[in-house]
Amino acid sequence: MQHLKLALIQSELVWQNADQNRKNFSEKINLISEDVDIVVLPEMFSTGFTMNPREVAEQMNGETVKWMQKTASIKDFAICGSVVIEDKNKFYNRFIFVFPSGEIKYYNKRHLFSLAGEEKVYTSGVEKVIIHYNGWRICPQICYDLRFPVFARNVEEYDLLLYVANWPKPRINAWNALLKARAIENMCYVVGVNRVGGDNNNLEYNGHSKTYNCYGEPISKQTKEEEFVELVCLDKNHISQVRNQLNFLNDKDEFKLQL
Numbered sequence: 695m696q697h698l699k700l701a702l703i704q705s706e707l708v709w710q711n712a713d714q715n716r717k718n719f720s721e722k723i724n725l726i727s728e729d730v731d732i733v734v735l736p737e738m739f740s741t742g743f744t745m746n747p748r749e750v751a752e753q754m755n756g757e758t759v760k761w762m763q764k765t766a767s768i769k770d771f772a773i774c775g776s777v778v779i780e781d782k783n784k785f786y787n788r789f790i791f792v793f794p795s796g797e798i799k800y801y802n803k804r805h806l807f808s809l810a811g812e813e814k815v816y817t818s819g820v821e822k823v824i825i826h827y828n829g830w831r832i833c834p835q836i837c838y839d840l841r842f843p844v845f846a847r848n849v850e851e852y853d854l855l856l857y858v859a860n861w862p863k864p865r866i867n868a869w870n871a872l873l874k875a876r877a878i879e880n881m882c883y884v885v886g887v888n889r890v891g892g893d894n895n896n897l898e899y900n901g902h903s904k905t906y907n908c909y910g911e912p913i914s915k916q917t918k919e920e921e922f923v924e925l926v927c928l929d930k931n932h933i934s935q936v937r938n939q940l941n942f943l944n945d946k947d948e949f950k951l952q953l
Contacts, residue, residue, distance in 0.1 A: 695828040698854070698928045701730045701771075702914075704903040705739075705921050706891030707860075710750050712740040716761050722923055723765060730925060731828055733765075735775030736858050736889040737837050738787065743860035743893065744778065745815055747785035751778045754798070762792040770794050772827055775887075776803070776836050776858050784817040789834040789858065791825050799825045803836040804845055804953070810895075812838075820953045824850050830930075832856055840872045840886070844951065848880035848943060853933055857886040860893075863900040870902055877906035881936055881943055883928050890920055908936040 703722055708714040723733060737743065740758045741750045752758050758777050766773045774791040781788075787803040802819030806812040822845065825832040831852040837859035839845060846855060855876055861869045869888065877884040883905065890901045900919040905926045907913055916924040937943065 695830065696930050698732070698828060698830050699730045700885060700926050700928070701726050701733045702885065702887050702903050702924045702926065703733065703735055704888060704890055704901045705736065707736070707739065707742040707889055709742045709894045710744055710746070712750065712758055715740045716758060720765070723769065726923060728925060730771050733771055733773045734856065734858065734885065734887045735773070736887050737776045737860045738778060739775040740777055745811055747778050747780070747815055751780040751785055753780060759790060759798070762790060763796045766792045766794050767796060774834070785815060787812070787816050787836060789836050791834060793827065799823065801834040803839065805838045805842050807838045824852055830854060837861060840869070840876065843876065843879065846876060846880065847946070848882055853882055853930065854928065855880060855882055855884045859886060859888045860899060861888045863898045866900055866902050873904055874906055874910045877908060878910035881908045882933065883907060908933055
């Protein structure tokens with residue numbers, strides 16, 4: 695597939711209320727009038743960024759994953775975002791990607807946010823994941839991962855680096871700068887979907903969900919610091935043209951990543 699159309703949903707989240715969050719996202723999804731390939735939701739979209747996994751964690755056969763599978767099947771698109779998951783008595787901040795067929799791929803957040811004590815209650819991921827969908831190679835990442843360029847380095851020739859986040863307003867300049875930097879250094883599209891509103895930790899979120907091309911140029915039109923759904927279309931030709939013309943990835947450093 696030459697083109698990939700994504701729907702980025704920048705939304706408020708109801709604190710630790712999965713039922714209400716699923717309902718809210720269903721309403722937003724039902725308003726999408728065009729065909730899309732992937733719907734992207736924020737980090738911990740069913741709960742908000744909580745350090746209370748025992749209160750909210752679901753299994754991979756739980757209601758939120760079932761809702762994702764049902765939505766993907768009915769709408770005939772992929773849907774993704776991160777969810778608090780309990781797996782073999784461990785808790786994960788897990789990026790879940792559901793295909794229209796119901797097939798699931800997932801990535802466990804590698805870099806846990808120690809400033810909030812995330813590493814004390816969640817288990818870190820031990821694998822970098824590349825998802826193959828409609829001829830595109832997608833590298834999923836979660837929030838704090840954005841600050842660690844070595845882990846995200848494009849050694850797999852992926853096409854899209856996809857971040858979902860609960861990135862707070864006081865540090866939004868870092869979000870903007872690092873998304874752009876990841877696109878430039880990896881010569882790929884970068885999509886970052888953040889939330890808005892407040893949470894029970896008295897943190898405020900102002901979105902700035904963005905899409906950048908391989909030059910680090912923003913292709914998103916939305917700039918509102920409130921809820922919105924934005925459709926963006928990515929073009930494989932752009933990737934080929936930039937890489938064939940500049941070839942910076944050919945000169946990248948060789949390294950071995952120890953996880």
